[in-house]
Amino acid sequence: MNPHPSRICDNWLDHKGRCSECMSPLEEIDFWHECYNGKHNNPADCPTWYDWCNCGGTMFDENERLYKQNKEMKELLKIIYETDCLRDWAFEDDDGNSIADKVRKIVKEEQ
Numbered sequence: 488m489n490p491h492p493s494r495i496c497d498n499w500l501d502h503k504g505r506c507s508e509c510m511s512p513l514e515e516i517d518f519w520h521e522c523y524n525g526k527h528n529n530p531a532d533c534p535t536w537y538d539w540c541n542c543g544g545t546m547f548d549e550n551e552r553l554y555k556q557n558k559e560m561k562e563l564l565k566i567i568y569e570t571d572c573l574r575d576w577a578f579e580d581d582d583g584n585s586i587a588d589k590v591r592k593i594v595k596e597e598q
Contacts, residue, residue, distance in 0.1 A: 561593065568594045 510518060518534055525542035527533035535541040568590050 564590050565594050 521542065522534050523543040525533065525540065526544040526548065527536070527540040527542060530536040533540045533542060539545070
């Protein structure tokens, strides 16, 4: 893969011409297609690697995982609330809210 797509090449921006490092139009299409749809485990294979793959396919999977985890945590809080497990949770944070108050608020917002 060439180092840069033509849309960010200084030569392209200044002179509307391609330099020796520019991708061909078909290579550039493939590059952006891979960015939008790719899932990579190796920095050498990923065009958007920074700490991990930032391509669309990987980001979609991560968002789905976080959504599922968030939903499961809300269900757990609802079970705790409905089974009266909060009666001894009187600990208050710096704002004066107890854990029980926070759980009640979250459960009410979900209903």
